[in-house]
Amino acid sequence: MIKYIIKRIVYLIPIMLGVSAIIFALKTFTPGDPARIILGNDAPQEQVDAKREELGLNDPVVVQYFNYIKGIVTKGDFGDSYRTGNPVLSEILPRLKTSGLITLGAVAIGAVIGIILGIVSALKKYTWIDSLVLVVSMFFQSVPEFVVGLVLIFIFAVTYHILPSSGIESAKGYILPMMCIGLSSVASYTRITRSSMLEVLSEDYIRTARAKGQTERNITKRHALRNAMIPVAQSIGTNLGNSIGGAMVLETVFGIPGVGKYITDSITQRNYPSVLGGALIIAIVLTVINLLVDISFILIDPRLKTTIISGGKKKLKKAA
């Protein structure tokens, strides 16, 4: 297991190099001189030239890239924001916490609603309730998140004044963005729960339980649900990454100071250190999340150990 974790951490290196190389290439080949952006359009060319020298922009791209990576590895230095002059890491960390909270909340909302709907759908298969659940969950998946966001603001902030329309000054401010992102993932949880439940409900041991006179509630709760939850748990893990992406878009609608808003603002400002640092930190976070999710799968279902850690090699060897 430890070997596997170390291996996964080592995998981070090529991922980080790939992400940083792509963004560095974008920085190099897109128009707009960072020195001119920092100093303004009216700045004399001599000042711009001096700034370029100071930022190392006159060095060959490979040297710039090497220096950047060296800064991260040796000092944890992701560079300074062109806009504020502050270290990128110190600007991103508090925002990452905000985005993380919203993502976790969104996943929780999506999962709870999705699982409940999935169970209802499975128990009422091929009825109008099943169809209604499908339509409702697909509705939230089909409508773009920012549209759902605006509708939620209209209902909960404008019409009923229950929740704030924007900002996260109070805990209430987190609810709408969490709901918005969570609702968009309801459909996938519903479908997975439904199919998983149907599969489990047709297993022999369920039939045996019924034959023994167990109530339907007991069968669902004690036997079917526990086993049906394994693929759902896996889906929750993989959805974390998607939800972070959703949070990035919605932060502009809800005025949330998260890492997504930070990166999108930085892109329009050509604030390359912030874009680069933000993307790298997100890549690190997502890779770590994926690792934790994989480990949690093994804890939930030890049978998966073979598939995840050894990629099924042991099984193959045995078969041979």
Added chain:
Amino acid sequence: MKLKKVLGAGLAVAMAFSVVACGSSEKETGSAPAKTAGSKAATENTANVDLVNKVKSDETLVVALASEPSSLAPTLVGESENESSIISGAILDTLVSQNQFTGVVEPNIATKWEWLDDYRLQFTLRDDVTFTDGSLLTAEDVVYTFETLASQSGNNDGGKFLDPSKNEVVDDHTVILGFNTVAPDLVTMLTWTPFGIFSEDEVEACGGFDKAADSPVIGSGKYRFKEWVQGQYVVLERNDNYWNQDYAGYFKEIKFTFTQDPAAREMAVEAGDAGVAYEIPVAQASTYVNNQNVKTSFYSFGQVYHIWMNMRDSEPMKNVKVREALDKALDYDAIAAYATGGQAKQSLGYIDADVPFAVDYYTEDERKQDVGGAKALLEEAGYGDGLTISCLGTPDAEGLYTVMQAQLAQAGITLEINSVDIPTFVQGANGGDYDIILVGEYLDSRNPSAWVFFDENSINTFCIGGDKYTSDEIWSAIQEVIKAEDNEAAKEKVAALEEIFKRDTLVLNLCPELRSAITQPDIYGLATRERGYIDVTSFYREQ
């Protein structure tokens, strides 16, 4: 089983609820347009007309801005951003102020002023103006402010015209400020937000320029800096020691929030979470005019949309007949209706009609769309089989370009729209990488800062300069406008400039650029500053 039924019913209700909510988002109720300011665009509500208020309250006004500024006192760190200008405009007070309704420059910190010669302006200061630390504002502070501006913001619009070597403290309340160019209207420039006064002691107490820019406990304005929670909000509190208590702020605190999406900003006002939503795109704001839950205001601010032709020595734009064909092919009324959401008409001159020295150089008749005439001109120019030209613009100009594209197509001109982000636009504009370019030019006064983009010395570094055409003839005509004794005399000079533009068809005047703001229905006092920035200190609630 019961739980499932409740769940199903709940979801159905929620769905129906959202459908009903969406359907009722626009409450259509008619209301007569208010009187407009001067000849400003016909609007539902307008700016700078209902400012009288001497009452104070303990309320907080929340102003929803589009983005968070990088600093709150931009001139200290050589920056200029819309949002930071709005916030710092409440913190810092200027020597003189401009009545945005009449255009007249009025006393403020300075009670009177006079030109000693072409380059030196003497001000007499009030003796009851205090800074954040309680100290009295003196001539020394004014000199310090202008020296700081010259050193920290020397590259920005205004800073480049200051000549600190000519500054002089005559006595505690008399100061002479120096300039490096001749322009009687330079005093108008001093009404702009970046020229707000602060003291050296305040800046030092903050810990220097950078720290003062982030936590600006400086100035003598109507409001004082209280708190900036990065990424979330900025709070200012009313300055109860403001020298003019009759016009001190109504709201005890002003809180700025930052939401990029304009619809979300508007809904924040409807929800009661914000009192004011600033800079809603005009086309979008037009859709809120009949919504009784909010008050929508439109105002012009001296900026006109122009199409500049690239005058490089290459086909097709160097051919005057092609330029004339473009002029004839465009339907300016339709363009104005689109760009202003039906709130203003086309511009008949290079300068916005509301500006005191503007002249209507064209008639509506001669600007009528003439597709046949355009085709004939293209035939003469050798483009009878059709012509393809490219334009450069930012995404917010894309809609306007699309309208033009359809109009030009009628005359056989294909317009390729090159829509890019702002940094790319700046680079393309500087590099002359276009046939035509849409630019909003702010010419609200005759101070040279407003005309720099025609100056050969700054044309290489100014965003809308680049390959844009200028000449000794144009620059000389502009100098005449700038140096004219007063606005009346300037009109004649403006006419001469318009004649050059018209003779060579260098520029196509489209329509005034409008800004819009949305407020709660009982909030009054929408006032503006230079470039149409809102003056947040003037808002008050109806009693």
